[in-house]
Amino acid sequence: MTLTGARGNLMLALGALAVASMPLWATPYHMQLASTALIAAMFALSLQVLVGGVGLVSLAHAGFYGLGAYSVYLLGLPKLGLSVAVTLPAAILLSGGAALAIGALALRTKGFFFLMATLAFGQMLFFLFHDTPLGGGADGVFIQRPPIGITLSRGNRPTVLLLVNLGTLTAMYAALWWLMRTLFGRALLGIKANEHRMAAMGHDVQGLKLAAFTVAGALAGVAGHMAALTDAFVSPELLGWHRSAEALLMVLLGGIGALHGPILGAFALTLVQEAGQMLTERQRLVEGGVILAAVLLLRHGLAGGRGR
Amino acid sequence: MMRAEGLTRRFGGLLAVRDVSLDLRVGVLHAVIGPNGAGKSTLVNLLSGELRPTEGSIHLNGADVTDWPNWRRARAGIGRTFQRTNVMPAMTVLENTRLGAQAQGASGLGLLSAGRTTTEAAARAALDRVGLSRAAATVAGNLSHGEQRQLEIAMALAGQPTVLLLDEPLAGMGAEESAPIAALLRVLAGDHAVLLIEHDMDVVFAVADVLTVMVDGRVLEAGTPAEIRASAAVRDAYLGHEA
Amino acid sequence: MTALAGLLAQILNGIQYGLLLFLISSGLTLIFGVMGVINLAHGSLFMIGAYLAYVIASVTGSLWLALPAAILGGVLFGALLERGLFRRFRAREHLDQVLLTFALILLFEEARAALLDNQFHSVPVPAILDFSVPVIGGFAYSAYRLAVLVICLGVAGLMVLFVERTKIGSAIRAAAEKPEMVDLLGIDAGRIHTLVFAAGTALAMLAGALAAPLQSVYPGMGDGFLILSFIVVVIGGLGSIAGAFWSALLIGLIDTLGKAYVPQAAGIAVCALMAVVLLWRPTGLFSRA
Numbered sequence: 001m002t003l004t005g006a007r008g009n010l011m012l013a014l015g016a017l018a019v020a021s022m023p024l025w026a027t028p029y030h031m032q033l034a035s036t037a038l039i040a041a042m043f044a045l046s047l048q049v050l051v052g053g054v055g056l057v058s059l060a061h062a063g064f065y066g067l068g069a070y071s072v073y074l075l076g077l078p079k080l081g082l083s084v085a086v087t088l089p090a091a092i093l094l095s096g097g098a099a100l101a102i103g104a105l106a107l108r109t110k111g112f113f114f115l116m117a118t119l120a121f122g123q124m125l126f127f128l129f130h131d132t133p134l135g136g137g138a139d140g141v142f143i144q145r146p147p148i149g150i151t152l153s154r155g156n157r158p159t160v161l162l163l164v165n166l167g168t169l170t171a172m173y174a175a176l177w178w179l180m181r182t183l184f185g186r187a188l189l190g191i192k193a194n195e196h197r198m199a200a201m202g203h204d205v206q207g208l209k210l211a212a213f214t215v216a217g218a219l220a221g222v223a224g225h226m227a228a229l230t231d232a233f234v235s236p237e238l239l240g241w242h243r244s245a246e247a248l249l250m251v252l253l254g255g256i257g258a259l260h261g262p263i264l265g266a267f268a269l270t271l272v273q274e275a276g277q278m279l280t281e282r283q284r285l286v287e288g289g290v291i292l293a294a295v296l297l298l299r300h301g302l303a304g305g306r307g308r
Numbered sequence: 309m310m311r312a313e314g315l316t317r318r319f320g321g322l323l324a325v326r327d328v329s330l331d332l333r334v335g336v337l338h339a340v341i342g343p344n345g346a347g348k349s350t351l352v353n354l355l356s357g358e359l360r361p362t363e364g365s366i367h368l369n370g371a372d373v374t375d376w377p378n379w380r381r382a383r384a385g386i387g388r389t390f391q392r393t394n395v396m397p398a399m400t401v402l403e404n405t406r407l408g409a410q411a412q413g414a415s416g417l418g419l420l421s422a423g424r425t426t427t428e429a430a431a432r433a434a435l436d437r438v439g440l441s442r443a444a445a446t447v448a449g450n451l452s453h454g455e456q457r458q459l460e461i462a463m464a465l466a467g468q469p470t471v472l473l474l475d476e477p478l479a480g481m482g483a484e485e486s487a488p489i490a491a492l493l494r495v496l497a498g499d500h501a502v503l504l505i506e507h508d509m510d511v512v513f514a515v516a517d518v519l520t521v522m523v524d525g526r527v528l529e530a531g532t533p534a535e536i537r538a539s540a541a542v543r544d545a546y547l548g549h550e551a
Numbered sequence: 552m553t554a555l556a557g558l559l560a561q562i563l564n565g566i567q568y569g570l571l572l573f574l575i576s577s578g579l580t581l582i583f584g585v586m587g588v589i590n591l592a593h594g595s596l597f598m599i600g601a602y603l604a605y606v607i608a609s610v611t612g613s614l615w616l617a618l619p620a621a622i623l624g625g626v627l628f629g630a631l632l633e634r635g636l637f638r639r640f641r642a643r644e645h646l647d648q649v650l651l652t653f654a655l656i657l658l659f660e661e662a663r664a665a666l667l668d669n670q671f672h673s674v675p676v677p678a679i680l681d682f683s684v685p686v687i688g689g690f691a692y693s694a695y696r697l698a699v700l701v702i703c704l705g706v707a708g709l710m711v712l713f714v715e716r717t718k719i720g721s722a723i724r725a726a727a728e729k730p731e732m733v734d735l736l737g738i739d740a741g742r743i744h745t746l747v748f749a750a751g752t753a754l755a756m757l758a759g760a761l762a763a764p765l766q767s768v769y770p771g772m773g774d775g776f777l778i779l780s781f782i783v784v785v786i787g788g789l790g791s792i793a794g795a796f797w798s799a800l801l802i803g804l805i806d807t808l809g810k811a812y813v814p815q816a817a818g819i820a821v822c823a824l825m826a827v828v829l830l831w832r833p834t835g836l837f838s839r840a
Contacts, residue, residue: 057645105826108833112589113789115645116781117829120822123778127818183410183427184419190407193396200356200394202382202411202467241778245591245653252650282665288657295651 001052001189003180004260008303012173012260019166023159031158032230037270038165039227042172044250044262046219051248052256053180054212055192059115059244060102060122064095064217066239067125068224070135071095073234076146083147084229091225092218098125099217103210122241130236140235143228161230168226172219173260179215180259188212249287253294254302261303268302309333309501310386310471315354315364317347324350326525327364330503332471337497339504339512342522348505349391351522352475355503356388357381368471383412387469389460391476391505397449401440401459404448405431408466434466438492454485461492472500478508490515513537521545556690561811562804567696569803570703574758576780576787577710577795578751584727584790585747588637589648592655594777596752598770600625600759602663605674605768614677614764618702621760622753629752633745641744660770669770674763699761706757707796714792723747727790779806782825788835797837 004012019038022031043065050056068091075087106117129135145152150160179185187208190198199205228234237243246269247262254265269290276286310332317325325347332338340348353359355366357378365374373381382388387408395404409430410423435441438458443451448459457477464472477493478486490511496502497517506512512519512533519536521528529539536542579593603624604617636655640648675681676695683691714720726743759773766772783802787794802821809817828836 051646057649059649105829108829109785111645112583112587113785113833115589115649116785117825120778120782120785120825124819124822127822131818132815179420181422182420183413183423186403186407187410187419190396190399193398194394197390197394197396197463198407198411199377199379200358200382200388200390201408201463202379203407204379204415242653245649248646249650249653252646256646282661284657284661284664288654288661291650291654291657295647295654 001048001180001192001256002258004177004258008258008260009177012263016166016170020163022162028158031162033270033274035158035162035165035230037267038162038169039223039230040247040250040270041263041266042165042169042223042226043220044247044254044266045169045172045176046216046223047247047251048256048259048262049176049179049188049212049216049219051251052259052261053185053192053216054188054209055195056209056213057115057248058106058118058122058213058216059241059248060099060106060118060125061216061220061247062241062243063102063122063125063239064099064220065224065227065243065247066129066234066236067091067095067098068221069228069234069238070129070224071221072146072225072228073136073141073143076144081144081146083149087146087229088222088225091221095221095224096214096218099220100210100214103213103217107206107209107213119241119244122239122244126236126239126241129239135234135236138236140233140237142233145229145232148229165226165230168222169263172222173263176219176259184208184211249291249294253290253298258303264302309369310355311367312355313365313367315351315361315366317350317354317359318362323525325354325361328520328522328525328527329364330520330527330530332501332503334470334499334501335497336517337493337502337504337515338518338520339506339516340520340522341506341509341512342528345524346522347525348522349475350525352388352473352503352505356386356473379411382467382469385470386473387464387467387471388473389464389475389477391479393453393456393460395448395456395459395463397447399448400444401435401446401448401451401462402428402431402444404459405434405462405466408434408463409468412467430468431462431466434462437465437496438462439488454481457481457485458489461489465496470501472496472502474502475505476507477504478506478511486511557811559686559690560692561808563692563696563700564811565804565807566800567700567703567803568807569800570700570707571758571762572776572779572783572803573707573796573799574703574754574761575776576783576799577707577792578747578754579780580784580787580790580792580795581723581727581747582751583784585723586637586641586744588641589645589652590637590751591649591652591777592659593652593751593755593780594773594775595656595659596625596628596755596773597759597762597776598663598773599628599659600756601674601763601768601772602667602759603756604760604763605672606667608674608763614674614760617760617763618757621756625753625756626749628756629749630745632752633748637748638741638744656773663770671767671769673767676764695764699765702761706754710792719743719746779821782821785825786828786836788837791835791837794835794837798835 019034022034047061050058071091071094072087075082075090102121106114106121109117130138148164152160187203191205191208195205224238250265250269251262253268254261254263272286272290276283280286313329315325315328328351340351342348354361357376365372368384373384406427410427413423413426435444438461440455440458440462443455451459461477478489493504493515516533519533520530521536521542523545528545529536529542575597582588582590600621603621604614607617607620608614640651680695680698682694684694684697685691714724722743779802783795783799787798805824806817806821809820
């Protein structure tokens with residue numbers, strides 16, 4: 001993975017400006033759609049830490065996303081009425097903690113075993129909310145949004161949520177841009193390139209992978225938290241492995257060769273899904289076709305760049 | 309410095325290394341020679357921690373490191389190179405070497421610093437030493453074979469080890485390329501404990517202070533180059549084939 | 552007595568469920584082991600087998616035709632998939648394989664929805680087996696379930712015979728353990744791959760057809776089986792048929808008994824078992840390493 005350079009960041013900034021100006025020209029529906037894409041981008045970006053950063057393909061990632069979402073439900077129950085100042089750190093801690101525990105086990109395996117282990121552990125989180133009353137049931141539950149400092153009304157809600165999501169994604173991207181430049185980030189890229197040599201040179205490969213897994217899980221929790229805040233609804237489906245696969249698709253679509261790739265991938269997939277919904281009832285046909293095309297034809301993703 | 313006692317490694321029914329003991333000291337270049345399949349690379353892998361011995365022990369500066377994984381031994385001061393070039397081909401020479409340097413420095417939250425100055429200085433010093441400074445910005449995959457062998461050494465040196473395990477550093481090099489590396493080996497022995505695996509007997513006898521001859525996983529003979537040259541057993545078992 | 556009879560029934564159910572799991576996961580483990588391909592769509596093949604049984608049973612009125620149809624159809628379909636698609640993905644990265652097979656899941660589900668519908672269907676148990684066999688005392692057990700048990704054991708026995716006793720079988724074993732060995736045996740690796748993939752597909756579809764009368768046939772029914780078969784493979788060890796057999800029985804029993812007695816914890820219990828195995832023996836409970 002290459003780190004996005006000045007020109008790429010300028011393009012991203014222009015894109016962010018375009019999204020930020022949406023309240024001036026777009027309908028509430030389209031602002032909601034943009035919020036969906038921004039949240040998808042956060043989720044995919046958190047996964048890029050693993051896929052592009054250290055070369056791990058995990059199918060447990062949606063589990064951490066869903067945990068972040070459910071922490072809003074669990075802590076935001078009307079009785080407690082806690083604000084985002086509590087729910088967001090809680091989501092980070094819960095998702096990061098779960099990623100630390102699951103990663104410590106799953107990283108004992110490699111290759112296919114790692115994929116299968118993450119799939120199974122992710123589904124364990126899914127079952128936790130699907131089969132037990134902990135999360136309000138298998139069909140999902142509407143939640144009360146925790147206070148965010150601005151009183152939401154029907155009129156200002158799409159605008160406020162859009163800007164909050166844009167700000168969160170920007171902060172997450174900036175944090176990762178910095179993180180990948182530290183010694184830690186460079187060590188991750190080294191592991192992706194040649195794990196064996198990195199260990200031989202004295203890098204604690206297992207520890208670094210676990211740290212990356214934890215960071216990625218915690219950031220997925222942030223994305224899930226924002227999803228719950230935006231949609232005011234959580235369901236076990238958020239934790240299902242199909243959603244992990246979808247995030248992997250966004251990463252692949254955007255390109256694992258560049259840090260910002262998943263942002264492009266998330267917007268592209270959201271648009272394709274939206275267009276598919278307008279044109280046909282056969283959603284899965286569209287998504288399956290997009291994946292086939294991406295896997296068969298698009299080897300470097302929308303962002304290009306080396307790293308494959 | 310580094311001491312191996314009674315090292316044995318079994319792969320299924322095969323004894324790749326049996327009862328090998330040796331001492332490595334700073335200032336001494338210890339070469340291990342032997343025909344293919346004698347267990348030389350296995351020995352390096354046992355010393356570096358890539359493999360665990362079936363029997364025997366390894367001590368480094370008095371500490372028992374037998375059960376340490378390779379990365380912990382590397383941190384404790386063991387640097388190694390590989391028989392087959394083993395680098396990060398898509399990264400530049402400097403990036404490759406810097407990763408060798410940074411493994412020794414920060415850990416934990418210290419990894420969250422950019423750490424450019426310290427790691428880069430160590431990396432550049434290592435590149436200087438092997439004579440690869442001019443190629444610092446070249447992508448490793450684009451280096452010539454000889455330069456990749458130099459990079460192998462630089463990556464090990466960047467971690468500022470006290471023990472250097474060099475597994476055929478001259479493999480595949482022409483005479484012209486290998487001469488400066490052979491000279492470098494002599495220099496490195498000045499401030500490192502060096503273990504050298506090498507097939508080129510001219511180089512080995514020119515640079516080694518101590519020689520261990522391995523055949524079929526066992527130590528056949530050990531001694532100074534002069535003693536080894538004079539050994540009838542070695543001549544029969546090994547050197548005779550070369551002449 | 553009724554509690555004991557209930558327990559006995561659940562244990563038999565668990566064994567029968569485990570054997571179905573074995574049919575699915577033995578194909579999965581061989582495909583991993585021999586081809587190095589991860590197939591997330593393996594659960595969808597199970598689903599296709601179940602729907603095939605539903606269609607055949609409702610058209611002809613007999614489930615019996617569905618079993619050979621699932622096997623033959625599976626062999627053809629599997630060979631086609633391997634030659635047309637999976638062959639090209641052997642050398643690709645995990646990410647590509649995961650996404651390709653995820654796309655197949657979506658496309659298979661969509662094809663099912665287009666050809667049939669999105670409803671739940673039940674498939675009647677064949678009339679000839681629609682009775683209960685008295686086991687001990689007052690306890691009787693469904694004859695069809697017993698038949699499934701026997702068929703699965705028969706298939707497992709045939710597989711072991713084939714893999715242990717034939718030349719192709721030993722090539723498959725060699726390929727699962729050491730891919731570079733296959734060439735030494737003088738056997739075309741490409742044909743082994745097609746064979747393994749076709750057999751794996753046929754086994755998954757057969758399992759689907761057998762399971763159709765036991766549970767409803769419904770969209771996404773392969774998903775649960777996919778996860779459980781993955782866990783079976785992790786616990787059993789990669790490429791090991793014997794490992795798949797014992798761990799499938801173990802998982803089948805735990806899942807069935809769990810669902811019967813502690814329904815809220817069954818899904819988690821199975822994953823927790825895998826966690827313990829990973830901690831204790833990361834290469835699987837039954838692997839030699």
